[in-house]
């Protein structure tokens with residue numbers, strides 16, 4: 001056995017009512033001027049959390065928007081500097097975390113994330129902003145949240161649709177970590193644990209949104225999925241989802257929901273060890289078929305056609321995916337990727353390649 005492993009440098013505070021520990025966490029970092037970033041709709045949902053900060057909180061930026069547009073992140077940075085804040089606290093999901101990362105990257109101020117969706121972005125070094133129509137991303141370990149707080153109570157109001165699609169994104173991070181380039185026995189262990197937690201928690205969270213045990217499992221799986229991306233990397237699945245999001249406008253959770261069974265089928269014969277682990281974690285006899293059945297069970301979108309993708313754009317999407325995928329267990333060629341996209345377009349049961 002031979003591997004490199006670098007743990008994600010972040011403290012995790014997990015559990016019901018853990019958001020109420022925010023003031024303690026900020027104080028431990030020596031922060032005495034906290035600015036909060038969130039969406040406008042979030043402020044009333046988290047007023048009890050903000051109250052716990054008392055005088056520590058010097059301001060709230062409530063203008064977060066989807067995909068973290070550059071002008072929004074820069075307005076938040078300006079407010080942070082005007083307030084002379086020294087800790088940025090993000091309460092929200094991926095797009096709001098983008099604001100926190102933009103501020104941390106430029107000021108060096110520590111970032112605390114109270115994760116209200118299980119997206120995993122808080123533990124990755126990837127930062128990004130929407131500049132024009134293009135998402136520009138970079139990598140810097142200093143944008144990883146210094147402390148991440150996971151309180152399942154804050155996730156009970158996520159709709160069934162979003163629970164399912166965000167959950168499929170987390171599941172995809174875990175699944176792909178099992179065959180990504182820099183995987184290790186440690187990332188494999190986290191990925192399998194994440195798959196177990198997500199496949200146990202997602203159906204129950206969708207059926208009963210206030211089931212806190214189910215919500216905890218989903219949040220735990222989402223947390224692990226972020227670590228999986230950081231520790232192991234991504235392959236064809238996520239590259240394809242980024243292509244579908246960039247030029248073809250398909251939201252990330254939705255593209256993940258549709259594509260994952262097909263990306264796994266694409267690699268099914270090339271990565272047998274990873275497939276055994278997926279089947280083991282899910283308790284199924286087929287990796288791609290098991291994921292396809294799971295997606296059906298939780299009611300997420302099943303075809304690119306359903307998501308409004310045009311069949312005439314599949315050639316372009318295949319070409320872009322081939323150009324942008326530096327590593328994948330099965331070699332990435334135009335004909336095979338186009339064939340996979342046709343299956344995903346129609347939403348038929350995936351066939352291994």
Ligand SMILES: [Fe+2]
Nearest residue numbers: 169173238252
């Ligand atoms: Fe993702």
